[in-house]
Amino acid sequence: MSEAVTRIRIGGTAGTDPYEVLVGRQLLGELAGLIGDRVKRVAVIHPEALTETGEALRADLAGQGFEAIAIQVPNAEEAKTAEVAAYCWKALGQSGFTRTDVIVGVGGGATTDLAGFVAATWLRGVRWIAVPTTVLAMVDAAVGGKTGINTAEGKNLVGAFHPPAGVLCDLAALDSLPVHDYVSGLAEVIKAGFIADPVILDLIEEDPAAARTPAGPRTAELIERSIRVKAEVVSADLKESGLREILNYGHTLGHAIEKNERYQWRHGAAVAVGMHFAAELGRLAGRLDDATADRHRTVLEAVGLPLHYRYDQWPRLLETMKVDKKSRGDLLRFIVLDGLARPTVLEGPDPAVLLAAYGEVGQ
Ligand SMILES: NC(=O)c1ccc[n+]([C@@H]2O[C@H](COP(=O)([O-])OP(=O)(O)OC[C@H]3O[C@@H](n4cnc5c(N)ncnc54)[C@H](O)[C@@H]3O)[C@@H](O)[C@H]2O)c1
Numbered sequence: 001m002s003e004a005v006t007r008i009r010i011g012g013t014a015g016t017d018p019y020e021v022l023v024g025r026q027l028l029g030e031l032a033g034l035i036g037d038r039v040k041r042v043a044v045i046h047p048e049a050l051t052e053t054g055e056a057l058r059a060d061l062a063g064q065g066f067e068a069i070a071i072q073v074p075n076a077e078e079a080k081t082a083e084v085a086a087y088c089w090k091a092l093g094q095s096g097f098t099r100t101d102v103i104v105g106v107g108g109g110a111t112t113d114l115a116g117f118v119a120a121t122w123l124r125g126v127r128w129i130a131v132p133t134t135v136l137a138m139v140d141a142a143v144g145g146k147t148g149i150n151t152a153e154g155k156n157l158v159g160a161f162h163p164p165a166g167v168l169c170d171l172a173a174l175d176s177l178p179v180h181d182y183v184s185g186l187a188e189v190i191k192a193g194f195i196a197d198p199v200i201l202d203l204i205e206e207d208p209a210a211a212r213t214p215a216g217p218r219t220a221e222l223i224e225r226s227i228r229v230k231a232e233v234v235s236a237d238l239k240e241s242g243l244r245e246i247l248n249y250g251h252t253l254g255h256a257i258e259k260n261e262r263y264q265w266r267h268g269a270a271v272a273v274g275m276h277f278a279a280e281l282g283r284l285a286g287r288l289d290d291a292t293a294d295r296h297r298t299v300l301e302a303v304g305l306p307l308h309y310r311y312d313q314w315p316r317l318l319e320t321m322k323v324d325k326k327s328r329g330d331l332l333r334f335i336v337l338d339g340l341a342r343p344t345v346l347e348g349p350d351p352a353v354l355l356a357a358y359g360e361v362g363q
């Protein structure tokens, strides 16, 4: 595993400020520099599971002269609610947080999505820094500026594009991550492999058991390659006017499953089932070759991600998918593959083809 720090630059086009994603170990020394020396207050937003880390960060920042507060939020999707955002706004208000102050979001993707959203909305936007602590947050959620919360009607329905000022991926954080959460993050790594960088798939297939652990010899490479895929896409299309939609591969069904499970499934697990569905859809629509479609099953299964979901839930899933963010009016739109690393949009597929694709996924 590489001990060097890798720096991946994002953005800097179309009027957005560029920033860097740092990948390595013992990166927290970089935090104060990113915050900047004219800043008075810092709020560290962290989940319950990372109480010690959040408090240690707060104390360290206080020791460096910042007025630092820690805001503890619930774990996982419980944090992505309007109520929790309001709780954070209250904490910021009570600490006199101004436009020049900075939010640090430390945690998994749910925490960084919330922290970024709070930063986007407080005083119409303050700077924020992401310190992702899961594979999924490092390779995807903390990178690219999509922030948001869920509502009763669906996933990520309220949010803003608000890129961070920097992202610190300290690989040491992954050592405490439960294996279930580690593996869930691999779904987005595999997504990056199918949509843009097949070397990722080769590396996982070489040794799937090693891919399931932070101690694996390819951990840093898998994470860095996935970040580079995301970096390239979001640098070209921050606000999803076109290209960025490819990052939604597997998410149309995945988000519907998450909602159907009342957010008790991990995002990555739902996206894994969603990618299996998208592969079958691509195959049945005559776009995707059999070998690449089959490869979805083998690679997802090899790392322990799910491929199937309840067959009887199809009508409910279909209703939810109709209001996916990629839909336009009554037109359902899916990201499918024309081949390996050739993502494209499939618009308005025949309902019979959709059902047949779900026939491969449903059990
Ligand atoms: N904004 C984006 O572009 C984007 C991209 C992908 C996913 N997401 C969002 O990310 C979320 C999923 O993120 P996730 O998979 O990281 O899950 P998560 O944030 O729900 O974290 C999973 C669990 O692990 C805990 N945890 C986090 N880091 C830990 C650590 N180092 N050690 C021990 N426990 C730790 C969390 O508190 C939580 O209980 C979803 O809400 C998804 O919608 C957003």
Ligand SMILES: O=C(O)C(=O)C[C@@H](O)[C@H](O)[C@H](O)COP(=O)(O)O
Pocket: 140, 144, 146, 155, 156, 188, 240, 244, 245, 247, 248, 251, 325
């Ligand atoms: O960054 C993006 O764009 C993505 O689509 C990445 C996804 O992995 C991520 O789950 C994202 O939050 C989904 O966005 P949404 O706009 O479909 O809610």
Ligand SMILES: [Zn+2]
Pocket: 140, 188, 251, 267, 271
């Ligand atoms: Zn995702």
